[in-house]
Amino acid sequence: MGSVNLMAAFMFGLMGSAHCIGMCGGIMSTLSLARGSGYSAAVSLLAYNSGRIMTYSIAGAIVAGFGTLLTDRLMTAGIILRVFASIMLIAMALYLANWWKGLVYVENIGRALWKYLQPFASRLMPVRTSGQALLLGLIWGWLPCGLIYSVLIWTLSAASPAQGSLIMLAFGLGTLPSMLLTGALAAQFRQLSQSPLLRNLAAVTIIIFAIWQLLPLIGLDPFQTGHSHH
Template sequence: MIAAFVLGLTGSLGHCATMCGGVTVLLARRGVTQGWHWALVQLGRVFSYAILGSFAGWLGQGLMPEMEMADAHGSHGAIPVLSGFGIWQGGLALLTAVLAFYMALAMLGTVPSPELLLVQITHRWGRLMRRLTIQPRRSTVQAGPLTAFGLGMAWGLLPCGLVLAALLAAAVAGSPLLGGATMLLFGVGTWPLTWGIRLLSRRPNWQTAVPRLRVIGAIAVVLFGVQMSLRGLAMWGWVSHLHVGNVMLW
């Protein structure tokens, strides 16, 4: 879960800075990019992530590694043998790592962004957001708290490769509670950038900083991919799990 927080915190530097800039423009049409409205938007977005993470954790729960004791040496004692569930769980972690490495390359512009594979879904999402953010005619009433929170939840459903990588990590967590917590921390990790992008976009030459942010974000996503690779290999028994206190790094 710590890795998910770091992924959100640093990965968003090179990804959300460009992808989510247009979202803030749409939200500004409803006047929810200031003060407590913006805070509710952010809460709604993270709430969507937590719900998606719980669902991913529920799906991954069936892939929880189970240790079956098999007597390999007769009376000399039993040794743990990883079941097929653990094999699938390790494979899911390695798939997460592959997606993370691909995301890092996409952030550097080396390969096409994975969002291009979801372009049709993204277009439908964009049409929905444009409808939701249309200011009612002749209305001078500012959007209420439920509207701000709901728009944030809709934002959380934006198809995004970085979110997909985090969701795979939530599935590896292996339970709805841990999956939801993983995505919650991921969402909280993206807060600094999504709060700062509104201020950054006001600067005339803010886009000149984007390449540097992408490099920093890509490095962080690579480190996340390495962690997930080691976790997958550890689940397969190829390397040992590493614990720091009660925290399992992989």
């Protein structure tokens, strides 16, 4: 189940990365143009994205740790969180396929935090060193984003902080191609990731996975013989 979670998170990052371009595209262009040579620009881009993904992983560990704490204290909390996570996955899939845009409201959760972080991010621009780019990525990872927050809420049901961190890492890696590719390749990738057929296929796959997670929780485990219930 762990590897399926990671695949779903990666797929969501990959297919939802058009949204990432909207949120971080300006910074990507700035980092590409601010440094003279192609090598320097590539190092800055990698540093920024490494920082961003590190923040996702840290946030995943924190949220999953909170979920684990709740589950340890209250037995039923584990079941509630897993049901909630499955519903969240379905909501994410609907967002991915452009069938329902409710997840944009999730962005309001982080607006208060971002208000305090934004001045620090502003001070790091324009980026002149890869160290600045890394720091900017670490801060920018907290930017209010329905896409990121939805995956984070999903990590509440992770078995451990390490698993929560891995889910967010897989999601972050899924966003990398669209963030690192430039020029004609970026346009082609964006076109591919925005293909309705591909997005619908990814959404249906994630919904099937979510229902598969949900069935044992409501006593309809199709693989009951192979499962041991706690």
